[in-house]
Amino acid sequence: MDFQFCAAYELPLTDLADLFTRAFANYIGGAVHMDARFLSSVLAKENVDLGLSQLILEADRPVGFGLMSRQGNTSRLAGMGIVPESQGQQVGFRLLSHLLQQGRERHETHMVLEAFEQNTRAVKLYQKAGFQIVQRLYGYHAERLPGETAAHLRESDCYTVAKALVQWGDADLPWQVSGTTLARLGHPNRAYILDQAMAVISDPTQETIYLRCLLVPLPHRNQGQGSRLLRALAAAFPQKQWAIQALCPEGYGIGFFEKRGFIRQPLNQLLMAIAL
Secondary structure (H helix, E strand, O other): OOEEEEEHHHOOHHHHHHHHHHHOOOOOOOOOOOOHHHHHHHHHHOOEOOOOOEEEEEOOEEEEEEEEEEEOOEEEEEEEEEOHHHOOOOHHHHHHHHHHHHHHHOOOOEEEEEEEOOOHHHHHHHHHHOOEEEEEEEEEEEOOOOOOOOOOOEEEOHHHHHHHHHHHOOOOOOHHHOHHHHOOOOOOOEEEEEOOEEEEEOOOOOOEEEEEEEEOOHHHOOOOHHHHHHHHHHHHOOOOEEEEEEEEEHHHHHHOHHHHOOEEEEEEEEEEEEEO
16 A cells, blocks of 8 residues: 655645544544634643644545654654544554654654553554553542642642643653643643642633642652642532542552542553654
8 A cells, every 4th residue: 555644734634633533433532523713722731743743645535644843853643533434554653753753854853742541442553663652640539639728728720830841750750740841831721839848730610620630849859738628629629539640650649649648540541652
């Protein structure tokens, strides 16, 4: 079969959104229904470059895509999908090989991605291409969290927390929860500070609030500040369910969140990387 490649910007955004929806129709994390507006927000938040991103075409018809982000000499495969009728034909491997070769030609040193561990077909594809597992990432849910009102809880902004996360966060955090990604968030996401502890949460008017970041700068750790901030947020937004996306490194989940009422979810991701 003869395949061609082209930059993703050559496809109108509405058509790219439709391609995304078709490719993720049977996704293990649930079907994804994408439209141009939603896709544009995803591309902006995850710093996707449509010039680096690629389409794979069969007889001039797009049958798959690979969305690429880049920071310094490292790139990230932010999303890859193949339409159902073209799956099982090595199309994904050809596209992935093409993306890796392009990264080498750009003189990048590494490429990273996240994949659900339970999506064994995808994980095997990435391993076949040379990706190695770096760490496991877990998601959590809590029906209710114990609250404790803190009078000096104050609202900040996501960019302030993002700058602190760049300074104090672990270097191997997944890109979606790194400081450079959080810096792109704004309303309706909210940021809060209690003493030196900081957090970013999703829209608190919704039934479920996602905890996007919880940070205590290194000099102030092991003083209970993270726990107090978590209780203060629970008190500020009572009767809410809380969740953490499957982007939480295993050590943080076991060492902190599971001890404070969060329940691990059945699907987890793998952070994977390859040296180019």
